[in-house]
Amino acid sequence: MTPAPPPRMVAAVALGGALGALLRWALGQLVPDGSGFPWTTFAINVSGSFALALLPALAAVRRSALLTVGLGTGVLGGYTTLSAYSEQARALLADGHAAMAAAYLLGTLVACLVAVALADRLSTAPERTSFDDADGDR
Template sequence: MSSPHSPAALPAPTVAQAVAAVAAGGVIGAWLRYTVATAAPIAAGSFDWTTFAINVLGSFALGALISYLTQRRFRHPLWRPFLGTGLLGGFTTFSTYAVEAQSLLRVGHAVTAVLYLAGTLACAVVAALLGIALMRRALRA
C-alpha cells in the first residue's frame, strides 16, 4: 500500500507542467548567477573565479539534491525538473566556462585555459560526489 507521500500516489506531470517547472527554476537560477557574477566581476583574460565557484557550488548542490530526492519517499514529480534542471541548470554556467576558456586561449593564456578547463571539471565532479555523500550521511542520521 502506498502512502499519500509516495510517488505512486502522485499523478505524472504533463509535459507542459514539466516545462513550466524547468522554466520557473531556470529564471530563478539565472537571476542568482547574474547576481553573483555582477557582484564579483573578473578582468578579461584572467581565471574566472566567480564562474568557477558558481559551477562547483552548483555541482555540489545538484549532487545533494539528487541524493535527497532519490532517497526520500516524498518525491513530487516536479521537484527534480524545477530544482535540478531549472534552478541549478540556470545557476551553473558550463557554457560560459567554455567561452571563457576560449577567450583565455585567444589572448595567449593556454596554460591558464587548460587549468581552468581541467580544474573546473575535476572540482565540479568532486563537489557533486561530496554533495551525494554528505546528503546520504545526513539522511541516515
C-alpha cells in the same frame, strides 16, 4: 515516442531556469571575474554541481517530481553555465594564456567531480534510487 511532459513540469523548469540564470547573473555583477582566472564562473559551476548532487539527500525533493525538475533542471540548470565556461576558456587561449586556460578547464572539471563526490556521500543509496525512480535522473 516519449509523451510530452505535463504543463506544470514545463512551467517548473522554465521558472526555475529563469531564477537560476538570474542568480548567476547577479553573482557575476556582484563579483565580476575581471581579468585573469574566471573565479566567479568557477565558483558557480562547482557550487551548482554540489547542489545538484545533493538533491537526492533532500526528502522533499525525493517526494516531488515537480521540485526535482524545478530545482535540478530548472534552477541549477539555469545557474550553472557550460557556455560561459567554454567561452572563458576560449578567450584565455585567444589572449595567449594557454596554461591558465588548461588550468581553468581541468580545474573546473576536477573541482566539480570532487563536489559531486562530497555531496553524494550525504545521501544514501536508497535515497539516490528513490530520486532516480522519481525521474530525478533527467
